Amino acid sequence: MKIKIVGAGPGGLYFAALMKQLDPSHEITLYERNPRGATWGFGVVFSDRALEFLKGDDEALYEYLNPHLENWPEITIVHNDTRIPIAGNGFASIGRLELLTLLYAYVEQLGVNIVFDTEINSLDQLGAADLVVGANGAASWIRTENEAAFGTTTDWRPNKFIWYGTTKAFNSLTLTFRETGAGVFCAHHYRYKPDMSTFLVEVEEATWQRAGFETMSAEDTVKYCEEVFAKDLEGHPIISNHSYWRNFPVIWNERWSNGNVVLLGDALRTAHFSIGSGTRLAMEDAVALFKAFKEKGGDTPAALQRFQEMRLPPMKKIWQAANTSIEWYEKMDELVPKLSPVEFAYSYMTRTGRVDHAEMRKRDPGLAAAYEALHPEAAK
Numbered sequence: 579m580k581i582k583i584v585g586a587g588p589g590g591l592y593f594a595a596l597m598k599q600l601d602p603s604h605e606i607t608l609y610e611r612n613p614r615g616a617t618w619g620f621g622v623v624f625s626d627r628a629l630e631f632l633k634g635d636d637e638a639l640y641e642y643l644n645p646h647l648e649n650w651p652e653i654t655i656v657h658n659d660t661r662i663p664i665a666g667n668g669f670a671s672i673g674r675l676e677l678l679t680l681l682y683a684y685v686e687q688l689g690v691n692i693v694f695d696t697e698i699n700s701l702d703q704l705g706a707a708d709l710v711v712g713a714n715g716a717a718s719w720i721r722t723e724n725e726a727a728f729g730t731t732t733d734w735r736p737n738k739f740i741w742y743g744t745t746k747a748f749n750s751l752t753l754t755f756r757e758t759g760a761g762v763f764c765a766h767h768y769r770y771k772p773d774m775s776t777f778l779v780e781v782e783e784a785t786w787q788r789a790g791f792e793t794m795s796a797e798d799t800v801k802y803c804e805e806v807f808a809k810d811l812e813g814h815p816i817i818s819n820h821s822y823w824r825n826f827p828v829i830w831n832e833r834w835s836n837g838n839v840v841l842l843g844d845a846l847r848t849a850h851f852s853i854g855s856g857t858r859l860a861m862e863d864a865v866a867l868f869k870a871f872k873e874k875g876g877d878t879p880a881a882l883q884r885f886q887e888m889r890l891p892p893m894k895k896i897w898q899a900a901n902t903s904i905e906w907y908e909k910m911d912e913l914v915p916k917l918s919p920v921e922f923a924y925s926y927m928t929r930t931g932r933v934d935h936a937e938m939r940k941r942d943p944g945l946a947a948a949y950e951a952l953h954p955e956a957a958k
Contacts, residue, residue: 579604579708579878580604580706581594581604581707581709581711582705582711583606583607583612583711584605584704584708584710584711584712584715584720585608585693585712585718585845585858586609586678586712586713588681588844588860589713589842589860590608590637590711590864591681591861591862591863593842593864593868594685594910595684595685596636596689596868597868598870598894599688599852600634600872602688602689602871605804607692608685608693608694609691609704609716610693610694610695611696611698611714612864614634614692614694615675615679616631618674619674619776620674620743620770620775620776621739621768621769621770621775622672622770622856624647624669624671625668625854626668627671628661629867636865639684642647645808646672646674647672648670649668650668650670650749650750650768651668651750652750653669653750653752653753654752654753654923655923656752656756656810657919657923658757658914659809660917660919662923662932663750663941664856664927667751667941669768669772671751676855679812697775701718708838709878710838710839710840711841711867712840712845713860714845715827715844716844716845716848720888721829721831721841724836726830727833727836728832728833729831729835730831731829731831732828734825734827734828735850736782737781737782737783737823737904738780738781738783738786738791738823738824739778739823740799740803740819741773742775742777742800742803742819743775743777744812744814744815745769745773745775745817746775746814747769747772747773747776748767748768749769750768751768752766753765753766754807754810755910756806756807758789759788760789761781761789761910762781762782762784762785762910763779763780763785764779764780764910765777765778765807766778776853777804777807777816779806782908786823789814796818796821799823800816811855826851827848828902829844829846829847830847830897830903831846833886834884835882842860842863843856843859844856850900850901850904852900852906853899853900853930854900854902856889859893862889862892863889863893866885866888866889866908867885869888870885899930903929918952920945920952921952923945929943935956
C-alpha cells in the first residue's frame with residue numbers, strides 16, 4: 579500500500595510504525611509542517627490504565643519508551659491551602675518533544691519516510707495514495723474543508739486556558755484551585771522530567787474578563803499567574819512557549835472517513851485534557867486502524883468501516899466522560915467556595931459518573947471515609 583499521513587504527531591507516527599511492521603513493502607510517508615525538533619507545549623501525561631493498552635498491544639514500544647517516563651502513584655487536589663493526596667490513580671509523563679524524537683527514530687529505523695518543514699494544504703499535493711490519514715490535529719484542514727462529508731460538529735467551550743511550563747518539579751499530577759478577587763484559578767500541573775513540569779492555567783470566562791487578561795501583555799499575564807500560584811511555585815518561574823489563551827473545541831465526527839481519507843487523533847475528535855491524554859487516544863486510534871487493516875487486508879473501504887465499528891464504542895465512552903468533566907470545570911467559581919476540601923476532592927473524583935462511592939472506597943478508603951464522616955448517608 580502507498581500510505582500518506584498528514585501530521586507527524588504520536589498517532590500518525592505510531593500508525594506508520596504498526597503498518598510498516600505488518601508489511602515492510604508498504605510505502606509510508608509522513609508530512610510534518612514543523613521542522614524536526616520544533617514543537618509547542620511541554621509534557622504529556624498517561625494514566626497507568628492508558629499505558630496498559632500500549633504494553634498489551636506493543637510491548638516492544640512500551641519497553642522503548644518506559645525508561646524515559648516520569649512516574650507517580652497518586653494525584654493531589656489542592657483546595658486553596660489544603661492538599662488532599664488521592665491514592666489509586668497512577669500516572670506517567672514525558673516531554674512532548676522527547677516523545678516525538680523517540681518516535682521519529684522508532685519509525686525511521688523501520689523505513690518510514692518523514693518529510694519535515696513541509697506544509698500540505700490540499701490533497702492534490704499528496705499525489706496518488708491508497709490511504710490518506712488526516713492526523714493533523716484539532717485544527718485539521720482535511721476535516722474543516724470536508725465537514726459535511728465527515729458530519730462534523732464543533733462546540734467551543736467557554737473556559738479559557740493557557741499552556742505553560744515551570745522549573746518547579748511537582749511530585750504528582752496535581753490540580754490546584756485558588757480563590758482570588760477575580761475568581762477561581764485552576765492549575766493542572768505535573769513534572770515530565772526531573773527539572774520541568776507542565777503548568778496549565780484554566781479559568782472561567784468571567785474570571786478571565788475580571789482579571790483583565792483580554793488587554794494584558796504576555797509578560798504581565800505570566801506575572802499575574804505567578805502571583806496567583808506563588809505558594810505552589812515556591813519561587814520558580816512560569817515559562818511560556820508560544821503560550822496564549824484558548825478555548826477548548828469539543829469536536830466530533832459522525833463519519834470517520836471520506837473515500838480513502840481517514841481521520842485520526844484530535845482531527846477525529848477532541849477529549850478535554852482534564853480526563854485523559856489526547857496523545858493516548860491518538861495512539862489507541864492508531865492501534866484500532868492498524869487492526870482493521872490487518873483484518874481486512876488491502877480492502878481500504880472495508881478496513882475504514884471496520885475501524886469505526888471497532889473503535890467507536892470505547893472512544894465514545896471516554897469522549898462523553900471528558901465532556902462531563904468539562905462541565906464540572908465550568909462551575910469552578912461555584913464549587914470551590916461552596917465545598918469543603920474533602921467534599922471538593924470527592925466531587926472531583928466522581929465528576930464524570932465513572933467512579934461511584936464503592937469504587938472510591940477501593941481507590942482511596944481514606945477519602946471515602948472522610949466523605950462519609952461529612953455525609954453519613956453515603957455509607958449506606
